[in-house]
Amino acid sequence: MSAGSVLAARETQGARGLLSRLWAGRTKYLVGAVCLALCTIMLTPLVLSILASFKSTAEAAALPPVYIPSAITLDSYERLWTYQAGLPTYLGNSFGTAFMTIAFVLLLTVPAAYALARFPIPGKELMFVLLLLALIIPYQALLTPMFLMFAQFKLTNSLIGLAILHTAIQIPFSVYVLRNSFAAVPRELEEAAVMDGANSWQVLRRIFIPSLVPAIITVALFAFITSWNEFLGALVMMSKGSSFTLPDRDQPRRDGLGDAPGRRNHFHHPVHRRLPAPAEVLRVRASQRSSEMNERGTGISLGVALWSQASTWPEFLGAARRADQLGFDHVQTWDHIYAIFGDPHQPIFEGYAALAALAQATERTRLGLFVGANTFRNPALVAKTMTTIDHISGGRAVLGIGGAWFELEHRAFGFDFGSGFGQRLDWLGEAVRAIRTLLDGGEVTSDGTGRYAFDHLRLAPPPLQAHMPMMIGGGGERKTLRIVARYADIWNVFGLPETVNHKNAVLRAHCADVGRDDAAIERSVGCKVIIRSTEAAAQARYEEIIRHNRIDPERLVDDITWWVGTPEQIAETIRSYRAVGFHTFLCETPAPYDAETMETLINVVKPMVEGAEVHA
Amino acid sequence: MYANRRSKWIGLLYLTPALLFVLAFTVYPFIQMIWVSFNNWSLITPPRFIGLDNFERAFGDDQFWISLGFTLKYTLIITPILMIGGYLIALLVSSNSPLRRFTRTVVFIPVVIGLGVSSLLWYWLFSSDFGFVNRILLDLGLIERPVLWLGVDADRSNLAIIASIVWKVIGFGMILFVGAIQAIPTEITEATMVDGASYWQRVRRVILPLTRRTVLLVTLISVIGSLLAFDQFYIMTAGQPHNETATSVFYVYLNSFPYLKLGYGAALSLILAAIVLSFTVVQMLLTRRSEA
Numbered sequence: 001m002s003a004g005s006v007l008a009a010r011e012t013q014g015a016r017g018l019l020s021r022l023w024a025g026r027t028k029y030l031v032g033a034v035c036l037a038l039c040t041i042m043l044t045p046l047v048l049s050i051l052a053s054f055k056s057t058a059e060a061a062a063l064p065p066v067y068i069p070s071a072i073t074l075d076s077y078e079r080l081w082t083y084q085a086g087l088p089t090y091l092g093n094s095f096g097t098a099f100m101t102i103a104f105v106l107l108l109t110v111p112a113a114y115a116l117a118r119f120p121i122p123g124k125e126l127m128f129v130l131l132l133l134a135l136i137i138p139y140q141a142l143l144t145p146m147f148l149m150f151a152q153f154k155l156t157n158s159l160i161g162l163a164i165l166h167t168a169i170q171i172p173f174s175v176y177v178l179r180n181s182f183a184a185v186p187r188e189l190e191e192a193a194v195m196d197g198a199n200s201w202q203v204l205r206r207i208f209i210p211s212l213v214p215a216i217i218t219v220a221l222f223a224f225i226t227s228w229n230e231f232l233g234a235l236v237m238m239s240k241g242s243s244f245t246l247p248d249r250d251q252p253r254r255d256g257l258g259d260a261p262g263r264r265n266h267f268h269h270p271v272h273r274r275l276p277a278p279a280e281v282l283r284v285r286a287s288q289r290s291s292e293m294n295e296r297g298t299g300i301s302l303g304v305a306l307w308s309q310a311s312t313w314p315e316f317l318g319a320a321r322r323a324d325q326l327g328f329d330h331v332q333t334w335d336h337i338y339a340i341f342g343d344p345h346q347p348i349f350e351g352y353a354a355l356a357a358l359a360q361a362t363e364r365t366r367l368g369l370f371v372g373a374n375t376f377r378n379p380a381l382v383a384k385t386m387t388t389i390d391h392i393s394g395g396r397a398v399l400g401i402g403g404a405w406f407e408l409e410h411r412a413f414g415f416d417f418g419s420g421f422g423q424r425l426d427w428l429g430e431a432v433r434a435i436r437t438l439l440d441g442g443e444v445t446s447d448g449t450g451r452y453a454f455d456h457l458r459l460a461p462p463p464l465q466a467h468m469p470m471m472i473g474g475g476g477e478r479k480t481l482r483i484v485a486r487y488a489d490i491w492n493v494f495g496l497p498e499t500v501n502h503k504n505a506v507l508r509a510h511c512a513d514v515g516r517d518d519a520a521i522e523r524s525v526g527c528k529v530i531i532r533s534t535e536a537a538a539q540a541r542y543e544e545i546i547r548h549n550r551i552d553p554e555r556l557v558d559d560i561t562w563w564v565g566t567p568e569q570i571a572e573t574i575r576s577y578r579a580v581g582f583h584t585f586l587c588e589t590p591a592p593y594d595a596e597t598m599e600t601l602i603n604v605v606k607p608m609v610e611g612a613e614v615h616a
Numbered sequence: 617m618y619a620n621r622r623s624k625w626i627g628l629l630y631l632t633p634a635l636l637f638v639l640a641f642t643v644y645p646f647i648q649m650i651w652v653s654f655n656n657w658s659l660i661t662p663p664r665f666i667g668l669d670n671f672e673r674a675f676g677d678d679q680f681w682i683s684l685g686f687t688l689k690y691t692l693i694i695t696p697i698l699m700i701g702g703y704l705i706a707l708l709v710s711s712n713s714p715l716r717r718f719t720r721t722v723v724f725i726p727v728v729i730g731l732g733v734s735s736l737l738w739y740w741l742f743s744s745d746f747g748f749v750n751r752i753l754l755d756l757g758l759i760e761r762p763v764l765w766l767g768v769d770a771d772r773s774n775l776a777i778i779a780s781i782v783w784k785v786i787g788f789g790m791i792l793f794v795g796a797i798q799a800i801p802t803e804i805t806e807a808t809m810v811d812g813a814s815y816w817q818r819v820r821r822v823i824l825p826l827t828r829r830t831v832l833l834v835t836l837i838s839v840i841g842s843l844l845a846f847d848q849f850y851i852m853t854a855g856q857p858h859n860e861t862a863t864s865v866f867y868v869y870l871n872s873f874p875y876l877k878l879g880y881g882a883a884l885s886l887i888l889a890a891i892v893l894s895f896t897v898v899q900m901l902l903t904r905r906s907e908a
Binding site (some may be wrong): 031034035038042043045048049067107108109111112114115117120122127133136137140141144145146164165168171175225231232235236321324326327335363368615 | 623633637644646708715717741744745751754764766768846866872876878885886889
C-alpha cells in the first residue's frame, strides 16, 4: 500500500509549480539552509562510519576518536572478509534466504491474488482476511510456536526455514498489493484472450503477468528488504553455535592449534560439545534437573578483575568504563607492584590509586582489589583509603584483602614477607579484625601481642556504606577459611568445581564452629575467561594474550583458571560451579583488554546461564 | 466471466497454496500458541495444563509491567517526533526543486538500511570513549566530559535509542506524506491561494485534512513498530541497566528462548498481540470515521 501511494504520487506532480511559487522570495534561502542542515544531520553518521572503515586498527581505537583518517587502509575490509565464518558465507546466507523468500512470496501470492481478484469463490472475503492475518498478529508473538514446529521438522538453522518465516511475514502486504493490481487490469484484455480460447493459466501468464511487472517488482523488492533486514527471527531460528561447522572436540583438528604437545584442555569439567544454544540449554537442564540449586536460584554475579600489568592507563580506564557500562557487578584490579605473570619487570600500576581513579570514572559497578596484599600497608591505612574510595565512588567500594604471596615484590620493595604463609595469615587475621571494626565505626587499640600497634584509632568520616563488604581471597583450610568464616562478605577462591566444593564444605564447618550463618558469605570463583564464537578463535586470542604479557606458555599448562572457549562452553563451566554453590565469577582480564569477551559474557553467557534452571 | 462451477474450482486451486501456507505457518502457530499459553512447558517435561495461571502470573510480574511501561513510554515519545518531524520535512521537500529532491533522497537513505545495521552504527556512535556523539558534543562545548549514553541510565539510553530510530525511520513517514501531499489536486491549492490564505492556513485547512488518511496510516505503522521494538534495544543496551530498557518483545524473547518458559512466553505474546490489535482497531475506526 505504501508503494502504491508513492507510485500514485509520482504521477500527480502537478502541484509542484504552485508550491515552489509559494515558497519563492526570501523564504527560498531559508528553505535551502534548512534542507542543507537536514542533509548534514542525516549524512553525518554514514560519512563518519565510512571514514572510520578506512582507518587503521590503532587509529579506529584512538581516544578521543579522530574524524578524518590520516591514512587510508583496507585492513578492516580484509578482516571483515575473513571474520568468523567469513563475510562471503554470511552474504551467501542473506542472499540465499532473501531470494528464496522472493520466490516463495511470488509463487504463493501471484496466483492467490489472481484468484481473489478474478474468480467467484464462495467465502472469498473470509479467505482474504485469513491471508492478511499475519498483519494483525505480530510475527514476534508467533516465534515460539514457529520455533517448536521448525525444530520438529529440522528447519531451524536452515535457510529454507528462515525463508519460510520471512514469507509468512511478507504475505499480507504482497497479497494486498497484488490483488489491487490485478483488479486494476481492464477486463477487456482477458475477455479477448478467453474468446481466443485461452485457459485461465494462459491468461495469467500472457495477459496479467506482463501488465503487472511494476507491482511484481514492488512486491519482490519489499520481500527482499524484509528478509535482508529481519533480525529477531534469524536470531531465534539460527543458533550461532551451529552456523559454524567447526569440528567437534572429539574429531581430529584441522586448524593447526589442536593436539600440539603441551596444549592443555581448557575444560576439564565436563566434556564439551558444540550444540546449538537452545539445545545446549535443554541438555544442561536435563542433566541438572534433579540436582542442587541452592536458595540463590540461578542468578549469577559477574565481575572483571583487570590485570594492571602490560597495559597503559587509557586502555585500563577504557576497559573499566566498558565493564561498568556493560553492567558488570564488580570491577576490580590487582594489588601487585611487580608483574606476576611472565616477565616481572613489565609495566604495572598500583592498585589503590587505580581504584580511586576508577571510582571517579565509573558509575555503578562495585570497586575493589583482587585482592589487596595485607603485607604492603598498614591495615588501618587500607581501611582509611577504602573509606575514601567509598566516598569518591558514592558507596561502591569492596575491601578485598588476602595474605599476599609474591616474594619477589616484597624483597624488591623491602616489605616484610614474614617467616612463611602461617605468619602472614596470622597478620591477615589481625588486620581483618581491625579493618572490620574500623569500617563499622568502632575504635581499635592493639593489645601489644600482635603485629600492629593501633592506639585509640577511629575513622572519620565512616564509609558511605553502612556495611562495606569485605572480600577475602584464598583457600587455605586451616587459617584463611577460618578468617573467611569470621569476617568475609565475599570469599574468592580458585580451583576446579570439585576442589572449590570441598573448600566450601570446610568453610561451612568453620562457620558452624564460629557461629556464623554461612549463607551470608557470597561465594566467588576466580577465572580468566576468553570467549570467541569458535574454540579455535578463542585459543588464538589466548595465545595472543600470552605473548602480549610475555608469559611462557609452558608455565600455564596446569593452570585450570583459564576458561577459553565458546559462549556455550563458558556457560556450561559457569553452571558447573553454580551447581556447587558459587554464584559470583570474577573474571581476570589481561591486557590487551578484550571487549568481545566482556560483551559476550554479559549479553550472551549470562542469560544463557540464568535461563537454564528457572521455573523447574 | 468465469462465473461457472468449473472456474470456482480453478480459482480455489490458485488460492490453495497460499491458504495452506498461511494455515501452516500463521494460523496453526497462532492456535498452538494459545494452547501453549495454558500450559507450563519447558520442553523437557511434557506440558502441564495450568489454565490461566500464566496470565495471572503476567499481571503480577513486575518485570513485565516495567517492560510494558517502558515500551509505552518509548512509543509515546517517539511517535510525535516521527509524525510531526516527518510531516514538516514532507512539507519542506514536497515540491520538486533539485535541492528538495536531493534532501528527500538523503532523508530516505536510512530507511533502506536494516534496523540491525543502523543499531550497530549508533551503538558505535554513542560509545562513550570511541563514539562521535560525545566527540562532537565535546567539540561544540555542550558537555564537559564524555557521557555514558547506553546501558547505564534507562532514560539516557532511551533518549539515545530514540535519536537513532528517528534518524532511521523518519524518512519512511516523510516519503508517504510527500506522496499524499503531491496527490492533492492543483486546483484545490490554487483556489485557496486565490482566496488569499497564508501558507500555514493552507496547511491546516487544506493539506492536513486531505492527507489525513495517510497520517493515520503512518501513525498506526509507527505505533505498532514502536510497540514491537526489539532489535535496537537488543543491540544497543541488551536491556541494561537491570532490564530497565527491556521492551515487551524483548521480555517475551527472554522468557521464551533463553529462559525456555514457553507457556509463559506464549501468554505474554498473546497479551502483547491483544494490545497491538486494539491499536489497529482504533486506527480502523478512526479511518472509517474520517472517510464518512
